Every structure is written in C-alpha cells, then in structure tokens.
Amino acid sequence: MIQLIDISKEFDGKQVLKGVSLELHDGETLVILGRSGCGKSVTLKIILRLLTQDSGRIVIDGEDTTDYPEELMMPLRKRMGMLFQGAALFDSLTVSENVAYALREHTRLSEQQVEAKVAECLAFVEMSGTQRLMPSELSGGMKKRVALARAMALDPKYMFYDEPTTGLDPLTSRKINELIKKLQAEHKVSSIVVTHEIANAFQVADRFAVIKDGEILLSGTADEIKGSKMKFIQDFIKGGVISNANQ
Amino acid sequence: MTYKTIASASGRLFREIYRFAAFHWEVLRRTVRPPYYGATVWEQMDRIGVDSLLIVMLVGFFTGFVLAFQTGYAMMRFGAKIYVGGIVAVSLVRELGPVLIAMVFAGRVGAGITAELGAMQVSEQIDAMRALATDPLRKLVLTRVLASVAMLPALVIVGDLVGIAGGLLVGVMNLGLTVSFYKSSVVNALVFNDLFSGFIKPVVFGAMISMVACYYGLTTSGGTKGVGEAVTRTVVVSSVLIFLLDAVITKLLFLIGM
Numbered sequence A: 001m002i003q004l005i006d007i008s009k010e011f012d013g014k015q016v017l018k019g020v021s022l023e024l025h026d027g028e029t030l031v032i033l034g035r036s037g038c039g040k041s042v043t044l045k046i047i048l049r050l051l052t053q054d055s056g057r058i059v060i061d062g063e064d065t066t067d068y069p070e071e072l073m074m075p076l077r078k079r080m081g082m083l084f085q086g087a088a089l090f091d092s093l094t095v096s097e098n099v100a101y102a103l104r105e106h107t108r109l110s111e112q113q114v115e116a117k118v119a120e121c122l123a124f125v126e127m128s129g130t131q132r133l134m135p136s137e138l139s140g141g142m143k144k145r146v147a148l149a150r151a152m153a154l155d156p157k158y159m160f161y162d163e164p165t166t167g168l169d170p171l172t173s174r175k176i177n178e179l180i181k182k183l184q185a186e187h188k189v190s191s192i193v194v195t196h197e198i199a200n201a202f203q204v205a206d207r208f209a210v211i212k213d214g215e216i217l218l219s220g221t222a223d224e225i226k227g228s229k230m231k232f233i234q235d236f237i238k239g240g241v242i243s244n245a246n247q
Numbered sequence B: 001m002t003y004k005t006i007a008s009a010s011g012r013l014f015r016e017i018y019r020f021a022a023f024h025w026e027v028l029r030r031t032v033r034p035p036y037y038g039a040t041v042w043e044q045m046d047r048i049g050v051d052s053l054l055i056v057m058l059v060g061f062f063t064g065f066v067l068a069f070q071t072g073y074a075m076m077r078f079g080a081k082i083y084v085g086g087i088v089a090v091s092l093v094r095e096l097g098p099v100l101i102a103m104v105f106a107g108r109v110g111a112g113i114t115a116e117l118g119a120m121q122v123s124e125q126i127d128a129m130r131a132l133a134t135d136p137l138r139k140l141v142l143t144r145v146l147a148s149v150a151m152l153p154a155l156v157i158v159g160d161l162v163g164i165a166g167g168l169l170v171g172v173m174n175l176g177l178t179v180s181f182y183k184s185s186v187v188n189a190l191v192f193n194d195l196f197s198g199f200i201k202p203v204v205f206g207a208m209i210s211m212v213a214c215y216y217g218l219t220t221s222g223g224t225k226g227v228g229e230a231v232t233r234t235v236v237v238s239s240v241l242i243f244l245l246d247a248v249i250t251k252l253l254f255l256i257g258m
C-alpha cells in the first residue's frame, strides 16, 4: 500500500500541490484525473522521490520514506515501474538495451535470459522484433510502448502510468488498457494511471481521484464519479476529456 | 549597480558555490563503495581520448613550434640558442602543455559532457535512470570524472612530446641545431620537479573540468535553450578555474620547493 499524506509542493513560488492525500491499496488501479498542469506528473514523481515534497509524508508498504536519502529509495524503486509521460527512453541505447537496463543492473540473469525477458516484455507491448532499433527511429506511440516494456521488466509490484494512452490510436490504446488490467490480474500489480481520456479511465479504474487547484476534489469509484453533482466533474465526463475552458 | 543587486548577485554566487561543493561531496561519497561501472569508465576513456587526440597533437605541435621560434629569436641575440630545446621543454611541461591542453579539453570534452547530460536531464532520462533504481552520480558522473582524470594527463604527455618535437623541427631547420644537440638540451633541462608539476596539474584540471561539466549538465533546466546555456557556462567556468587553479598549484609547488 502506498499512502500520500498531506503532500505540498511549490515551484518558484507557485503552489502546485496544496495538501494532497491519497491511498493506493494493494491490487487496485487508481486513476488520477485533472487538468493539464494541475500536478499529476509531479505527484507520481514525488512518490518515487524524483522530486521532493515541501511537506507531507509518503508511506510505502509501511515504510515512511519521507526522510529517506537516495540510497534507501533504491530498493523501493526496484519494486516500482514508472512510465514517463514523454517515454524518457535512453536515446543512446537500443530498444533492447533500454528494456534490459534494469535487468542488467539489478539481476544476475545470463545474457540469454536477459534477451528472453526482453523479448517477452516487447511481445507484451506488441513491439516484437524492434530490439535493434534506436529510440529516434520510433514513433511516439512506439516509444511509449517500449518505455512500458522497460518499466515492467523487473516485474514491479507497483506501476505508475503517466498518460499511457495519449497519442495512441484507439486500437493500441485498448491494447494498453488490457495490458494494465492483465498486469493487475496476473501479477497483482497495483497501479496509478494518470490520464486525460475518460473512456480509457473508466476501462481500467477501480477508483478515481480528481485533482483540482492542488487538492483532491473527489475520490471514489466509477459510480461515485458518474453520480457526482460537481460541475467540474460532469463537464469533464461529458467532454470526454478535461477541457481547459472550464475552471 | 545598487547595493541590493550586488547583495543578491553575491548571494546567488555563494549559493551556487555551496551547491557545487555539495555536489563534490555527493560524488566523493560514492567513491568508497561499488558499483564503479568499470566498463563504462573504459568506454569513456576511449571516447575522451580518441575525441581529443588529434586536436591535442595540433595544439601541442604549434605551441612547441612557436615557442622555439620566439625563444630562438630572442636567444640568438645573446648567442644562447643552444638552450632553446631546454626552454621549450620546460615551458611546455610545466605550464603551457597542461594549461593549453586543459583549455582544449574543456572546450571539447567538458562541453560534450554537459551537452550530453543536459539533454538527458531535460528529456527526463536522468529521472528515468533514478526511477530504474540506478544512480546517475555513479553511472554518469563518477565514470566521466575517473575517465577524465586518467585521460587528461595522458593527453598532456602526448601534447608535450609533440610540442617538443615541433620545437625540434624549428631548431633543426631554422636555428641550425643538430638533433642530438636539441635532445640533450631537453634532457638536461628537465628535472623531476618539472615532470611532477606537469603531471599533477592535468590530474587536477581533469577532475575539475569533468566535475564542472557534470554539474552544469545535471542542473540544466529550460529545454534545449537551457542545454546551450549550460554548455557555455561549463566552458567559461572551467576556463577561469584552469587559470585560477594553475596559479594556486604553481604557488603551492613553489612553497614546498618544487
């Protein structure tokens, strides 16, 4: 279980998160919704301690990581897979080397075993046979899928997906959603999915959390979200995506 | 400038120095325990060496060439042109080799490191590295610092030798010295202290340039434009520090009698 307790974060005097509290229960998929720039990516990065919160605490599997130095975060990060919004593939490495990165760093698998695992992960995201390509030779959607393969290579307990389907065609989006559900069902992975796309959100979510103005506006199940009377949420569901027009 | 702007500028400067010192501490701390990524260090040494070899030889050659001309011209008036080899060798080994080649190194290798790490920073690859439970300070910084500390002295030795050879060319062709005469002048002039000074400087410069380059690379912000600014900062700061450290090391070596 991951708990965020009263997390605040500001950048250059701009308060992005103002006391966000969230819980991710084991085995569930939590979808975070919110307008562009509301701090969704920042929230994920704070969980992994890629950014440090100004105040508030993070508890991961009962360990309070708030004051953990970088070294102590390392074992925890091995249990977490992060799909970055911009994929963040290592552009000097091939697709295969990207996916194998964590395996080579943290396991004692033989080269053959690494290659087998890489092939398995790439097959999972339907990118088989791309091992030798460089990231610059891939399309945006392909990069995202390779990044997903890289994030899942160590079989993490937690997965964080930052806009996993943005920029993908509907078929690939559905494939990714199925993948998220498959990881949840077969590997008991607990996930946080950040997305703008309401249809995709309803496909994968067990629970929702809506961020607005740096706070959790509402958190609940699909039915609770659909039944909400709040204009922000209704506009958002009707619009299909969170529009920037309505505040 | 008002008092206030001076105060805030110096405040910024001190904060920057503090951060840079903290960065040193973080990197230094990681030298005590593995992993050291030996294969990556080797790869970097290869890249840094190959990258710079040709330009280092060019700089070395022309420095020695010009040095021999100028001293030869001056010495001729006193009938002391036999000392040209020694003067070229000592000036190159003690001072010009380390400083000039370090400048080249800052412009080539330092700028390259900053551009590479800066691009990785702004495209979130550094974050990805940390998210995959690896330490960029070890995997990127320490490897490049070790490779630079190993390669800059090697490059300086090459540059010195080529420079002395450049001086030889002038000595033989323009000053009418024989090869063996020039050679013995070089060998007689160089003492251990010169070699020590000429070796310790590039070690320090290599560490400094790579640390500056990594620091500005990893602290890059503001997209592609930020990468350009970081590269400029690396070149400017390391060039200034080369001269500063050169003065400090020279003074210290004199103090201990070298």
Ligand SMILES: Nc1ncnc2c1ncn2[C@@H]1O[C@H](COP(=O)(O)OP(=O)(O)OP(=O)(O)O)[C@@H](O)[C@H]1O
Pocket: A011, A012, A016, A034, A035, A036, A037, A038, A039, A040, A041, A042, A043, A085
């Ligand atoms: N490293 C940083 N330095 C300064 N400001 C930052 C940094 N990271 C994020 N911000 C700011 O924090 C705010 C939230 O950013 P974040 O990336 O979390 O938004 P988001 O909710 O993920 O938006 P989107 O849906 O567009 O990805 C933005 O206003 C952004 O400008």
Ligand SMILES: [Mg+2]
Pocket: A040, A041, A042, A085, A162
């Ligand atoms: Mg985002």
